[in-house]
Amino acid sequence: MTRVLVVEDDPGILRTVSDNLKFEKYDVITAMDGETAYKLQQSHRPDLIVLDLMLPRMGGLELCRRLRADGDQVPILMMTARSEESDRVLGLDLGADDYVTKPFSVPELMARIRALLRRSSSASGLPVMLKFGEVEVDFRKYVARRRGKPIEMTRKEFDLLRFLASREDTVVTRDELLNKVWGFDSFPVTRTVDNHVASLRSKIEADAARPVYIQTVHGVGYKFVLQQPE
Amino acid sequence: MTRVLVVEDDPGILRTVSDNLKFEKYDVITAMDGETAYKLQQSHRPDLIVLDLMLPRMGGLELCRRLRADGDQVPILMMTARSEESDRVLGLDLGADDYVTKPFSVPELMARIRALLRRSSSASGLPVMLKFGEVEVDFRKYVARRRGKPIEMTRKEFDLLRFLASREDTVVTRDELLNKVWGFDSFPVTRTVDNHVASLRSKIEADAARPVYIQTVHGVGYKFVLQQPE
DNA sequence: CATCGATCTTACATTTTTATGACATCCCCT
DNA sequence: AGGGGATGTCATAAAAATGTAAGATCGATG
Numbered sequence: 001m002t003r004v005l006v007v008e009d010d011p012g013i014l015r016t017v018s019d020n021l022k023f024e025k026y027d028v029i030t031a032m033d034g035e036t037a038y039k040l041q042q043s044h045r046p047d048l049i050v051l052d053l054m055l056p057r058m059g060g061l062e063l064c065r066r067l068r069a070d071g072d073q074v075p076i077l078m079m080t081a082r083s084e085e086s087d088r089v090l091g092l093d094l095g096a097d098d099y100v101t102k103p104f105s106v107p108e109l110m111a112r113i114r115a116l117l118r119r120s121s122s123a124s125g126l127p128v129m130l131k132f133g134e135v136e137v138d139f140r141k142y143v144a145r146r147r148g149k150p151i152e153m154t155r156k157e158f159d160l161l162r163f164l165a166s167r168e169d170t171v172v173t174r175d176e177l178l179n180k181v182w183g184f185d186s187f188p189v190t191r192t193v194d195n196h197v198a199s200l201r202s203k204i205e206a207d208a209a210r211p212v213y214i215q216t217v218h219g220v221g222y223k224f225v226l227q228q229p230e
Numbered sequence: 231m232t233r234v235l236v237v238e239d240d241p242g243i244l245r246t247v248s249d250n251l252k253f254e255k256y257d258v259i260t261a262m263d264g265e266t267a268y269k270l271q272q273s274h275r276p277d278l279i280v281l282d283l284m285l286p287r288m289g290g291l292e293l294c295r296r297l298r299a300d301g302d303q304v305p306i307l308m309m310t311a312r313s314e315e316s317d318r319v320l321g322l323d324l325g326a327d328d329y330v331t332k333p334f335s336v337p338e339l340m341a342r343i344r345a346l347l348r349r350s351s352s353a354s355g356l357p358v359m360l361k362f363g364e365v366e367v368d369f370r371k372y373v374a375r376r377r378g379k380p381i382e383m384t385r386k387e388f389d390l391l392r393f394l395a396s397r398e399d400t401v402v403t404r405d406e407l408l409n410k411v412w413g414f415d416s417f418p419v420t421r422t423v424d425n426h427v428a429s430l431r432s433k434i435e436a437d438a439a440r441p442v443y444i445q446t447v448h449g450v451g452y453k454f455v456l457q458q459p460e
Numbered sequence: 461c462a463t464c465g466a467t468c469t470t471a472c473a474t475t476t477t478t479a480t481g482a483c484a485t486c487c488c489c490t
Numbered sequence: 491a492g493g494g495g496a497t498g499t500c501a502t503a504a505a506a507a508t509g510t511a512a513g514a515t516c517g518a519t520g
Contacts, residue, residue, distance in 0.1 A: 154466060170370045191508090192468055198509065209509085217372045218476060218507065219385030384477060421497090422479055428498060439498085448487060448496070 002117060003027040005046040007037040007063070008079070009055055013102075017050060020106050021113075032056075034063040041067065041074065042179070048075045048117055050109075051096070068095035070179060075116040079104070126166045132213055132226055135204050137161065146204070156181070157200045164214060164224035173221040197222055232347060233257040235276040237267040237293070238309070239285050243332075247280060250336050251343075264288025268296065271304065278305045278347055280339075281326070283317050291321055298325035305346045309334070328400070341399040341456060349396065356396050362443055362456050365434050367391065376434070386411070387430045394444060394454035403451040427452055 004026045008014040011032075018028045029044055031037035033056045041049065049067075053060035064076060078099040097116055100109055130137040135151070137144045139162050144151040153161075159181045164172060174190040182188060201208040215223050234256045238244040241262075248258045259274055261267035263286045271279065279297075283290035294306055308329040310318045318329050327346055330339055349355035360367040365381070367374045369392055374381040383391075389411050394402060404420040412418060431438040445453050 156467070171372050188468060189470095191470085194508065195468080195510085198511095216508070217385075220372055223371065386478070418479060419481095421481085424497060425479080425499085428500095431498095446497070 001025070001027045002048075003029065003044065003046040004048050004050060004113070005029050005031065005037065005040055005044065006050045007031045007034070007055065007060070008050075008052040009033065010052070013052075013079075016106070017109065020110065024110060034059060037063055038066065041072070045183075046074065048077065048113060050077050050079065050113070052079045054081070064096050070176065072179075077109075077112055077116055126162050130161070130165050132204075133206065144204075151203050153200075153203055156196055157203070160196055160200055161204070161214075161224075164222060168224050168226055171217045171220050171223045176221070193222075231255070231257045232278075233259065233274065233276040234278050234280060234343070235259050235261065235267065235270055235274065236280045237261045237264070237285065237290070238280075238282040239263065240282070243282070243309075246336070247339065250340065254340060262286075264290065264293040267293055271297065271302070276304065278307065278343060278350075280307050280309065280343070282309045283321060284311070291317060291324060294321060294324045294326055303350075305350045307339075307342055307346055338399055345396070345398045345400070356392050360391070360395050362434075363436065374434070381433050383430075383433055386426055387433070390426055390430055391434070391444075391454075394452060395456075398454055398456055401447045401451050401453045407451070423452075 004021055006014060006017050006021070006028060007030070008017065009032045014030055014032065018030055021028045029040055029046060031040050037049070037051075037055075040046075051060045051063065055063070060078065064078075067074065067076070075098075076096040078096045079102055080099055081102050098112055100112060126139070128139055130139070134147045135144065136146075137158070139158060142153075142155070142158055144153050144158075160177065163177065163181050174193045177193050178187065178190065197214060198208070201211050201214055205211045205213060213224060213226070215225055217223055234251055236244060236247050236251070236258060237260070238247065239262045244260055244262065248260055251258045259270055259276060261270050265288050267279070267281075267285075268288065270276075281290045281293065285293070288296075290308065294308075297304065297306070305328075306326040308318065308321045308326045309332055310321070310329055311332050318331075321329065327349075328342055330342060348357065356369070358369055360369070364377045365374065366376075367388075369388060372383075372385075372388060374383050374388075390407065393407065393411050404423045407423050408417060408420065427444060428438070431441050431444055435441045435443060443455060445455055447453055
């Protein structure tokens with residue numbers, strides 16, 4: 001079920017939006033200030049955030065900035081008043097994906113939400129299948145093979161590989177990996193990531209000492225590369 | 231399209247500046263006095279204001295003060311004559327973001343405008359990508375190339391280059407670099423900066439002994455220059 | 461409640477990066 | 491032109507980050 005986080009301090013609008021979302025069979029969670037929203041985002045990992053820009057505690061723009069700084073790619077739909085035009089522009093720069101202007105029509109809001117979800121699930125979502133070198137991975141069946149021969153991989157290794165692959169070519173920090181792959185409630189040491197990377201490498205790389213697909217970027221993190229630069 | 235408001239009472243300079251901005255694909259609007267500028271600001275909401283300090287009707291300083299009093303955060307670039315140094319200082323106090331001294335070079339003006347827009351639009355002001363000469367740097371991938379050939383750069387070098395580039399055309403002191411690139415809690419000797427600059431130069435400059443992009447400003451610090459003055 | 465596999469932690473080895481100081485060179489001022 | 495401070499260059503020591511392996515812990519399962 002698709003989960004949507006609605007962040008809005010006006011109880012009336014909050015009610016309207018969430019009722020309509022529930023009617024459309026979304027799983028709705030709500031927050032009335034930025035701090036709470038940030039925590040809910042970490043703990044419940046919604047598929048989309050509907051965000052009012054004017055909020056107590058932590059403003060919408062700040063929340064937006066913070067999520068993107070974490071490397072969080074969750075689609076964000078801003079709700080702004082007509083007078084907050086400059087905030088809207090700034091919001092888009094800070095990584096929001098779309099906006100509606102208050103007062104908005106409910107059908108319009110729903111249409112935009114559908115559009116954003118469609119965009120995110122296909123374009124920036126996690127891969128379902130992955131091929132590189134002699135290795136082939138199916139993330140739905142949790143099956144991996146090298147030259148047709150099955151590779152024993154653990155759940156965490158699948159998740160880790162999948163997330164790294166979804167960010168192909170860009171460096172991901174250990175902290176971000178802990179957030180995204182491990183989740184909110186368990187906080188292992190960052191060195192744990194290194195160990196999982198090591199064991200993943202031993203399974204998918206031809207030579208684990210000279211990794212080709214999962215590269216270390218010293219001082220920053222790891223990155224998955226498919227296409228080798230000539 | 232990025233909109234720039236140019237406020238200048240000298241028709242010659244006004245013409246020069248706006249023509250160059252238009253050539254760079256900015257949407258340009260102009261005013262020749264402070265009153266008009268203030269109204270245009272309200273009605274057209276430009277992304278940046280280029281402001282001459284000496285103006286009829288309402289002076290540049292007064293305009294500056296009034297905008298900030300309105301809570302307007304639009305970036306303001308002042309143009310001042312060399313003799314108006316006290317005004318320049320006052321202008322920065324009143325909320326202007328940067329200045330150029332008349333007579334100024336057009337590339338310098340353009341560089342500062344770019345830098346200001348970048349700083350105001352993206353949260354951190356740090357560039358995500360950089361191209362100069364034969365070198366291309368991607369700060370998300372942590373990859374640098376010269377004519378397509380990878381350059382091995384350390385994290386500090388990436389960070390240093392990135393920060394210098396974010397302040398394009400303006401001199402940055404060693405102390406500021408230590409603060410911003412190294413962090414406020416660790417304090418190596420300022421000479422350490424020189425060493426990192428040197429090694430960065432050896433990697434990105436065609437001739438490290440005659441640096442073009444990272445220039446030394448004797449007795450002050452370093453500055454990154456993208457556009458070479460003709 | 462014992463067992464097994466997965467996961468996490470810790471410790472140690474190795475690699476890479478960073479900081480420092482000595483010396484050479486340059487620049488600006490007189 | 492000469493002197494003093496600032497900067498460039500280089501080698502090396504120190505620190506930090508990463509790789510690796512072994513053991514501890516957790517949790518599901520029979």
